[in-house]
Amino acid sequence: MLHLLRFCCAACWLSSLSCCLSMILNYRTSVTSFISD
Incomplete structure (x- = not known):
C-alpha cells in the first residue's frame, strides 16, 4: 500500500x-481511523 502511495505521489x-x-x-x-477502530 505504501509502495503504491509512493508511486502515485x-x-x-x-x-x-x-x-x-x-x-x-x-x-x-x-x-489512523483503521487503527482506532
Missing part, C-alpha cells in the same frame, strides 16, 4: 505538490 509530484501532500494526509487519516 512521485507521479503526482510532477504535476502538483499539493496533490502529493493531500494524498499523504488522506493516507494517514485512513490508517
Whole structure:
C-alpha cells in the first residue's frame, strides 16, 4: 500500500505538490481511523 502511495505521489509530484501532500494526509487519516477502530 505504501509502495503504491509512493508511486502515485512521485507521479503526482510532477504535476502538483499539493496533490502529493493531500494524498499523504488522506493516507494517514485512513490508517489512523483503521487503527482506532
